[in-house]
Amino acid sequence: MATISSSVPATRAPIARRSLVERIGVGRMLLYPAMLYVILVTQIPFVLTIYYSFRNYLLNRPDRDGWAGLANYQRLWDQVRDTDSAFFAALINTVVLTAGSVILAVIVGLFFAEIVNHKFPGRAIVRTLLITPFLIMPAAAALSWKNLLYNPNFGFLDWFTTTFIPTSPGPNWLGDYPLISIMIYLVWRWAPFMMLIFLAGMGSISEEVREAARMDGATAWEEFRSITLPHLRRFFMLGSLLGTVYIFQDFDPIYLMTQGGPGNESTNLSFLVYRTAVSGSNYGLASAIGVVTVILSIIAVTYLVRLLSKVFEGELSDGR
Template identity: 45%
Template sequence: MTAVTAAPPRTPQPRPAVRTTATERGEGWRRRGPLLPALLFTIAVTQIPFLVTIWYSLRSYNLLRPDADRFVGLSNYADIVLDSTFRQTAWNSVVITLGCVLVAMALGIVLALLLDRPFRGRGVARTLLITPFLVMPAASSVLWSMAMLNPTYGLLNWTIGLLGVEPVDWTSQYPVVAILMALVWQWTPFMMLLVLAGLQAQPKDVLEAAAMDGAGAWRTFASITLPQLRRYIELGVLLGIIYVVNTFDQIYLMTAGGPGTESANLPFYIYQRAFLGFDVGQAAAMGVVVVIATIVVASLALRLIFRSFDVKE
């Protein structure tokens, strides 16, 4: 009987490295080519003006004294740190932004929960509740300052007058509160739409299983609905902060930043320094600080949101 000799194992040969050919590189550029005009346009309208703003922020440039234009380095940034008005307007920006976003989100969640239930006339109710977000900020500012908060014939003072409360000059006595009321009225529909989209995207079988297990309405909302709405709430808060921090119309038309600078925010104060005080150098330095701070906050918030999206449920 002939013995069978086992063949020695074959050593796997390394695969040759794949080399990028000129054809493949050309194909890659052909795919990117249509995006280049959009990229160049974005750079032209965002980065170039920002670089010019940085250049102005390093100079002592006042339109009333054009002959005194000179390079001062970081002197404008040092003046910002010592400017008490800048610190006050920065604090006002934080209060107005967070107050508007948090209150609007809370009201948006309540309205979304109500609109998620079937009832007669739900389509009409949704349309009416979305309407404030479609009104232009300038028009809503005039509406609130003249029709709602006027100390003589405003609807709010008429309402509290029925309860025996004396009329209040909201824009003079409580300017920040007046601005917050107008902003919350405008941004609540936006938050409501985001939360309503999240409510309608959640699986119904999970809710039915919770009901069969005997979970009440509050328990179901806290344990099932609210965690599923987390991404929508985070996105609404982030977008709200980015947009509300740039509020200008309501402050300019309702309080003009007053009394004094009590209700002024950073965009309004920068406008005052640039177009009323004609101090372009210091206004540019303030603008650079605000842009950098906004980018940092937005980047951190986006990282948290993207991390929550990457988590597998």
């Protein structure tokens, strides 16, 4: 199954009155259309992915169709041990890109939230400016970054660095540092999201506590470190969980900015599935990579959810 099934046994609540029985019946009727739709559209393809991953399924060689056993997985396992392989690169790049972007976006987002959480002239405008990157269509943003900012000859960043730092050679951003360039773009896109989460968190810190800290002579930094930061713990968790889920499977910037290159330098798992299926026409192998991607994602999310629920339980038992 593609779901992370909960280990809590489904116990029925004791049903006392007949009207309640009816209500639960009605509840099913209201819930099932949506559930069925989701199961039909997301789970059936996933079961098929698992099935295809055990088959030889090459679009251009129909004569070779057939049961492959673990051959596709064997091929991936061989690639894991070969540091020059596409799959190895995709594994490493996915982890680096996800972890790096999420951590940086959280830090930058926290900085954004802290600076717009004070009253100053035009605060609402600055807040709006900072939110906007997250609203921009990823395909549009990735293409305009690739050309208008990152182009090694005519891009703004090249002009800016060579003009204001005369000794700089003006790096070829996407050519020489593809992963870092994509990461910078992802942080630009996700820091606003983190900012929104943190702003909600900062809004729930009572002004009296801040007041008291200032009375005790706390500096702005001390106030931030010992009041704001501890209070934001669960917001950190929430932001990084959602950021991880989305960035882990991100495809748009890689496809649009670098096509996974140069070589495999910026190929991640989502892009590798696409490339293996569409350019390579190897549906069996692409399915196997898809299954591995899902398993890795489940591991990452389960770990984060555990961490999250631990944090939540801790807070709840504080008697709040």
